[in-house]
Amino acid sequence: MDDNKFNQFCGAFPATTYVMQWHNAHVWKVGGKVFAIGGWGSDDNPAYTFKTSEQNFLFLRDHEGYRPAPYFASRGMKWIQQTDTTGELDEELKYYITESYRLVSLGLTKRIQQELGLNQ
Secondary structure, three states: OOHHHHHHHHHOOOOEEEEEEOOOEEEEEEOOEEEEEEOOOHHHOOOEEEEOOHHHHHHHOOOOOEEEOOOOHHHOOOEEEEOOOOOOOHHHHHHHHHHHHHHHHHOOOHHHHHHHOOOO
């Protein structure tokens, strides 16, 4: 997946906002909370970061092509970074970004969820 496809995919979710921040990273939010980040790869290679469940974090942290997300995971947060962006893991990435969006949107207050028309 490249940055254009990443941005197109993330932008298709309801009530999302996009901002470029943190050293030119593509940051996607729902209700003001981050659910996906494109950028921060080593050697200027793309990498994609997302929130996971506890179970997915434990599975992916040692799985080839993934690693605990820099900064987030070191602070105890369950975020993973996909470092293999050759295209072989694109379908997995779509699944995990969708799950990240779901987790983050469910973590919003009920009032914000209702205002955004989410999870109803």
